[in-house]
Amino acid sequence: MRKVDKKTAEAYFRMRTRLIIIFLSIGFVVSFGVAAFAEFFSQFKFLGVEFHYYMGSQGAVIVFILCLFLNAIFSDRIDKKYGIDDTANAAVSDQKHTQE
Amino acid sequence: MDSQMLVSLGLILVTFALYIGISIYNRARATSDFYVASRGIPPMWNGMAIGGDWMSAASFIGMAGTVMALGYDGLPYIMGWTGGFLLLTFLLAPQLRKYGRFTVPEFIGDRFESNTARLIAAIATVIISFTYIIGQLSGSGVVIGRLFNIPAAYGTMIGVVIIAIYATLGGMKGVTWTQVAQYMILIVAYIIPIIFMSFQVTGGNPLPWLTYGEIVDKIGQIDRELGLSEYFAPFTESDKSQFLALMFTLMVGTSALPHVIVRFFTVSTMKAARWSGAFALLFIGILYLSAPAYAAFSRFILMTQVAGSPMDELPAWTQSWMDTGLLKTADQNGDGILQWTELSVGEDIVVMATPEIAQLGLFVIGLVAAGAMAAALSTAGGLLITISSSFAHDIYYRLIKPDASDAKRLLAGRIAIVLSTVIAGLVALDPPGVITQIVAWAFALAGGTFFPVLFLGIWWKRMNTQGAIAGMLAGLGCTLAYIFLAMSGITLLGIQDTGAGLIGVPINFLVCILVSKNTPAPPQHLQDDVIDLRYPEQMTYKDGEVWINDGTQN
Numbered sequence: 001m002r003k004v005d006k007k008t009a010e011a012y013f014r015m016r017t018r019l020i021i022i023f024l025s026i027g028f029v030v031s032f033g034v035a036a037f038a039e040f041f042s043q044f045k046f047l048g049v050e051f052h053y054y055m056g057s058q059g060a061v062i063v064f065i066l067c068l069f070l071n072a073i074f075s076d077r078i079d080k081k082y083g084i085d086d087t088a089n090a091a092v093s094d095q096k097h098t099q100e
Numbered sequence: 101m102d103s104q105m106l107v108s109l110g111l112i113l114v115t116f117a118l119y120i121g122i123s124i125y126n127r128a129r130a131t132s133d134f135y136v137a138s139r140g141i142p143p144m145w146n147g148m149a150i151g152g153d154w155m156s157a158a159s160f161i162g163m164a165g166t167v168m169a170l171g172y173d174g175l176p177y178i179m180g181w182t183g184g185f186l187l188l189t190f191l192l193a194p195q196l197r198k199y200g201r202f203t204v205p206e207f208i209g210d211r212f213e214s215n216t217a218r219l220i221a222a223i224a225t226v227i228i229s230f231t232y233i234i235g236q237l238s239g240s241g242v243v244i245g246r247l248f249n250i251p252a253a254y255g256t257m258i259g260v261v262i263i264a265i266y267a268t269l270g271g272m273k274g275v276t277w278t279q280v281a282q283y284m285i286l287i288v289a290y291i292i293p294i295i296f297m298s299f300q301v302t303g304g305n306p307l308p309w310l311t312y313g314e315i316v317d318k319i320g321q322i323d324r325e326l327g328l329s330e331y332f333a334p335f336t337e338s339d340k341s342q343f344l345a346l347m348f349t350l351m352v353g354t355s356a357l358p359h360v361i362v363r364f365f366t367v368s369t370m371k372a373a374r375w376s377g378a379f380a381l382l383f384i385g386i387l388y389l390s391a392p393a394y395a396a397f398s399r400f401i402l403m404t405q406v407a408g409s410p411m412d413e414l415p416a417w418t419q420s421w422m423d424t425g426l427l428k429t430a431d432q433n434g435d436g437i438l439q440w441t442e443l444s445v446g447e448d449i450v451v452m453a454t455p456e457i458a459q460l461g462l463f464v465i466g467l468v469a470a471g472a473m474a475a476a477l478s479t480a481g482g483l484l485i486t487i488s489s490s491f492a493h494d495i496y497y498r499l500i501k502p503d504a505s506d507a508k509r510l511l512a513g514r515i516a517i518v519l520s521t522v523i524a525g526l527v528a529l530d531p532p533g534v535i536t537q538i539v540a541w542a543f544a545l546a547g548g549t550f551f552p553v554l555f556l557g558i559w560w561k562r563m564n565t566q567g568a569i570a571g572m573l574a575g576l577g578c579t580l581a582y583i584f585l586a587m588s589g590i591t592l593l594g595i596q597d598t599g600a601g602l603i604g605v606p607i608n609f610l611v612c613i614l615v616s617k618n619t620p621a622p623p624q625h626l627q628d629d630v631i632d633l634r635y636p637e638q639m640t641y642k643d644g645e646v647w648i649n650d651g652t653q654n
Binding site: 001002003004006009012013016020023024027031032035036038039042046047048049050052053054056057058060061062064065067068069071072075076079083084085086088089090092 | 635
């Protein structure tokens with residue numbers, strides 16, 4: 001066990017939280033944002049259909065999937081930068097389990 | 101017995117034999133080392149299993165029909181049910197994974213160190229899962245009803261018996277590879293018909309995701325000619341407030357459904373939880389991206405090939421579906437021709453009936469029936485096990501009789517399964533709504549009762565027992581009350597029963613925060629636990645300091 005500098009620990013948490021906020025905001029805009037102004041977006045066309053309909057039926061879902069994968073990739077990079085190793089994570093979590 | 105029935109029944113039985121076979125094979129191997137078996141599973145397969153487990157009769161049978169009937173106003177189901185995985189994977193699942201409690205009542209009981217909170221959470225879990233199951237039973241009724249050409253209510257009765265046997269077989273759930281197989285059957289059964297339909301209606305393009313845009317456009321033209329509002333026009337079937345409320349309800353509900361959260365048990369770390377969530381949404385997304393295409397093709401085929409045909413020359417499939425009571429035709433203007441407006445298609449039959457209408461052949465039609473049964477039964481099985489564990493473990497064992505033997509607890513669980521199946525079956529005989537609507541109530545209740553308590557319990561160390569209890573009671577009460585009020589016609593700002601989450605969730609949040617602030621802070625060790633959830637497993641928060649486990653002893 002090694003003590004982690006308070007600033008480092010806080011920086012880690014801040015970076016992860018910032019990612020969450022960014023991706024949730026993107027998700028919010030493509031779903032609620034587009035639906036709230038559906039009348040406005042209906043003047044544009046995309047793949048043969050009105051833009052608001054496209055976003056509701058395909059666009060938003062595709063963005064959601066991208067958000068989740070990008071978050072997983074970026075979070076892994078942050079973990080690496082802070083020296084977190086997932087095999088160690090698994091070991092800690094297994095240990096916790098056998099204790100209970 | 102006609103040949104269609106033989107093929108459908110045969111495919112259903114073959115796929116079921118496959119699921120049971122896989123589960124027996126895996127159980128035999130897994131007994132030696134339970135943990136390794138469940139945790140050695142890579143996130144991709146785990147995500148696929150979550151997808152198979154999660155997609156229910158509402159997704160498979162109900163959704164495309166709802167979109168077909170409502171047009172743009174049915175799309176909250178698509179965005180809501182997928183968007184929920186964002187909330188779940190970002191805000192709840194990895195943290196619950198680190199906390200190490202996997203049922204919602206368990207987390208709530210331990211995080212707030214309160215058996216009262218545990219009891220309320222367990223009762224709410226039972227109510228939510230029970231509501232959800234009514235939708236599944238009603239879905240199996242549609243499939244079985246069509247299979248034997250009997251009214252859907254009789255189909256439901258047969259479904260009840262099958263589901264009760266399936267769930268008491270036990271162990272079916274939790275076997276990841278069975279769910280992977282269910283996902284594969286389900287998705288193939290959904291994609292094949294729309295590829296054929298795309299080929300048919302566009303004259304040769306087999307990629308439905310790219311072609312249905314123009315079909316949607318053509319439907320709009322036909323609508324205009326008939327003087328109806330265009331299929332894709334926003335907010336014609338319901339208010340904008342209802343659209344947003346429904347989407348909110350489904351998103352928040354998805355992330356707080358007890359039987360979904362429990363699925364993250366099989367991942368090993370917070371990192372694996374993030375990846376599993378991402379893969380789960382990818383696999384679920386394949387069906388959700390296809391549903392609007394299914395809806396559009398189905399509506400187009402009905403409008404162009406069925407509407408306009410003479411009443412006495414209706415194709416054979418119409419009679420079979422009229423037998424189930426879910427399709428009605430009436431020549432209202434007496435011109436001997438069936439008009440689009442004279443055709444009343446029950447939303448719940450669209451997915452099952454369209455392959456027949458488009459004459460896609462015995463095999464494809466049978467495959468859709470098998471996929472639908474897989475969706476309904478796998479989810480129903482999971483729900484029943486959630487109900488039985490809440491009752492037998494959280495209520496009976498933890499609260500009523502802590503010295504109960506294993507055999508007694510098992511018996512209590514079985515009784516809970518049989519009772520809830522029978523009661524849900526009775527309600528489903530005369531379904532109080534279409535499948536997607538019934539299921540939406542379950543989402544409203546899950547979000548309204550649990551989301552704020554889980555979210556604040558994980559992210560806010562000041563959240564205490566009193567806040568959690570008051571929040572859950574207020575959220576559950578208000579959501580239930582609003583659903584009943586809205587069903588009887590009293591609504592607020594145009595929000596209907598299915599959007600009740602937008603009422604319940606904010607009230608729950610508010611009550612949680614106000615009550616927590618005005619009562620003593622929780623003990624220090626509970627507050628420390630909350631801060632500990634900010635970091636991956638390797639890092640621990642202890643006495644105001646963060647430690648990293650780098651293999652050395654302290």
